[in-house]
Structure formats: C-alpha cells, structure tokens
Amino acid sequence: MSADPGWSEWPAPAKLNLFLHITGRRPDGYHTLQTVFRLLGWGDTVRLRVREDGGVRRIGASVAGVAEADDLMVRAAKLLQSESKTPLGADIAVEKRIPAGGGFGGGSSDAATVLVALDRLWGTQLGVDRLAELGLTLGADVPVFVRGDNAWAEGVGEILTPIDLPPAWYVLADPGVHVPTAALFQAPELTRDSPPATMRDFVSEAVLDNAFEPVLRRRERAVEATFAALAQIGTPRLTGTGSGCFVEFADRGSAEKALALVHRDAPSLRAWLAAGVRSSPLREAIVRS
The missing domain is CATH 3.30.230.10 (Ribosomal Protein S5; domain 2)
Structure with missing residues (x-):
C-alpha cells in the first residue's frame, strides 16, 4: 500500500x-x-x-x-x-x-x-x-x-x-488475554493508595511493581502461566493495565538467549524481542520527512 x-x-x-x-x-x-x-x-x-x-x-x-x-x-x-x-x-x-x-x-x-x-x-x-x-x-x-x-x-x-533511561532490551510476552481496563480499576483488591514515589526510588529499583499485577495474576490463569514461564529468565513484570509481560536485559545478546529458552520451554507462548529507545521512532520519522 x-x-x-x-x-x-x-x-x-x-x-x-x-x-x-x-x-x-x-x-x-x-x-x-x-x-x-x-x-x-x-x-x-x-x-x-x-x-x-x-x-x-x-x-x-x-x-x-x-x-x-x-x-x-x-x-x-x-x-x-x-x-x-x-x-x-x-x-x-x-x-x-x-x-x-x-x-x-x-x-x-x-x-x-x-x-x-x-x-x-x-x-x-x-x-x-x-x-x-x-x-x-x-x-x-x-x-x-x-x-x-x-x-x-x-x-x-x-x-x-x-x-533519560539506559539502553535495554526486553523479552515481551502476550498471554492472549484482552483485559477490560474499567473492570480492573473497579477491582476491590486493587491498591489505590500507594504512597507517592520519587525518581530516586525508581532509579534505585525500590519501586518496580505494578498495582494491577496481583489482581491479574489471581484472575487470569494465562497471566499467571506467563509469569511462571518468564520467571526462568529473570523477573517478570506487567505493563500498564493490560496482560502483557516483560523481562528487562542490559544487552541484546542476553535477551536473545533468554528468548530462546522461553521458546524452548513454553513454545505456545507468544514472545518476542524489542529494544528500548531514547526517543520515539515517530519523532525521527517526522524529522526526516
């Protein structure tokens, strides 16, 4: 097209x-x-x-x-x-x-x-x-x-x-669960009063959790199974209010080896690689246009 x-x-x-x-x-x-x-x-x-x-x-x-x-x-x-x-x-x-x-x-x-x-x-x-x-x-x-x-x-x-975030590569995984955001926000077990964090907390890795993770892992077997599959290669995390999961790596080589393990041990799980970027590819495309 x-x-x-x-x-x-x-x-x-x-x-x-x-x-x-x-x-x-x-x-x-x-x-x-x-x-x-x-x-x-x-x-x-x-x-x-x-x-x-x-x-x-x-x-x-x-x-x-x-x-x-x-x-x-x-x-x-x-x-x-x-x-x-x-x-x-x-x-x-x-x-x-x-x-x-x-x-x-x-x-x-x-x-x-x-x-x-x-x-x-x-x-x-x-x-x-x-x-x-x-x-x-x-x-x-x-x-x-x-x-x-x-x-x-x-x-x-x-x-x-x-x-400014350091370079990183990610193993991403899709459990195949379409999560209705509105329903998650209404979940009675959702933590809605976390104390405010600071950038220093994030940089020191004192805060890396997602408030929706425990809710989804209890409610969706596919999400729990994805966490179990990714746990063999690192520490899985949830992104946003969806079911997508990821594990972070410092370099591409480590991420590729980890992805190969996931494909070997959980062949039915949709998993792939993506690089973290410093700025949006869209911004770069606009500059070139």
Whole structure:
C-alpha cells in the first residue's frame, strides 16, 4: 500500500510501564498514578493518504472489531480536522503488531501517530503542546506518544517529565488475554493508595511493581502461566493495565538467549524481542520527512 501514489508510512511505537502505582482518586472519579513510560523500537505502522475532499476513511479491516466511528485513529484525524479547520481529509490504514489489551499502548500510539503525522501532512502546525492536549481527550497514554520521550508520569498519566533511561532490551510476552481496563480499576483488591514515589526510588529499583499485577495474576490463569514461564529468565513484570509481560536485559545478546529458552520451554507462548529507545521512532520519522 505504501508504494501506491500518495501514501506515506509512519511508526506507532509500543511502550512499557516500568512500574505503575495508583496514588489516589480525584473527585471526578479518575485515579491518579505514577509510572515510567519506556518507548520501544517496535510497534505498529500507520499509513496515511491526504484527501482533498475532507473525508476521513479507515481503509482495510477493522481493528479488533472496533467500528470505524469509534476507532481512535479516525477520531484523532477528525479532532485535528476540527481544531485546525483544515479542508483536507485522510485515508487511514494500519498494520497491527501490538496486541490489543496487552498494555503496550497500541491504540493510543496509533492515535498519536495520526495526530502528529497529519499535523505535518496537512500543514496545520499546531505544535506538540496542543497536539498533546488534543491527544489527552482521546486517552491518558496518547500524550506520551505525541511528545516522544521516555517519561516519568503523574496525574492520570498526562503530567510528563522526560527521563533519560539506559539502553535495554526486553523479552515481551502476550498471554492472549484482552483485559477490560474499567473492570480492573473497579477491582476491590486493587491498591489505590500507594504512597507517592520519587525518581530516586525508581532509579534505585525500590519501586518496580505494578498495582494491577496481583489482581491479574489471581484472575487470569494465562497471566499467571506467563509469569511462571518468564520467571526462568529473570523477573517478570506487567505493563500498564493490560496482560502483557516483560523481562528487562542490559544487552541484546542476553535477551536473545533468554528468548530462546522461553521458546524452548513454553513454545505456545507468544514472545518476542524489542529494544528500548531514547526517543520515539515517530519523532525521527517526522524529522526526516
């Protein structure tokens, strides 16, 4: 499709939450949290083609049964269109690699890529701050993908402080469980009052846990089985509010050896490698465009 006239390709990278604490609840019902977002050099590919008639269309099959009107990519394009008053439209397609419901940020990243790339293609020039504000109305994880930095996050995930993370490689695993986020936040056993952590706590590895891990491990056999499979290669962790799991390694060679062990001993588990990156591949693509 990218070879067809007018189409361009843009990366939509996945993310990991290197820890995740819930520190309270706001009067509007939203939970406040602390986390560190790590961007990855792996993810989806979004394809865009500018339309002169103002139409916004999703091309290709639906993503996980999501109706076109509800698709975050379509909503992102229409939001930017409305905000900028551009007469232009877009055809939108996506090559999905990030599993839905895994906590790897696929839907949010796809939406952010549409916002950032169409801002360039349409010449709307809203700038990253306004795009991040628009992205927040689509989802709490969208701003980190718009801004493109690894970040310490607070609030509902939108108060972002860029953070420099050392190089790392990850063995990622997908238990195949689609987790409804709203149901998890309502779980009575969820810890909602963790004391606020500091960046120093994170750097010293005093906080590396995810508040949703014990909930999911008790509720979902597939998640517990994935933790057991990954425990042979390191310390498994959960990402976000999904079922996706990961183990961190300092270098690619160590991660490759670990992945080979997982494939040998748990051949039915979907597991693969991804590199942590210093900044978003989307940002680099925008600079090159």
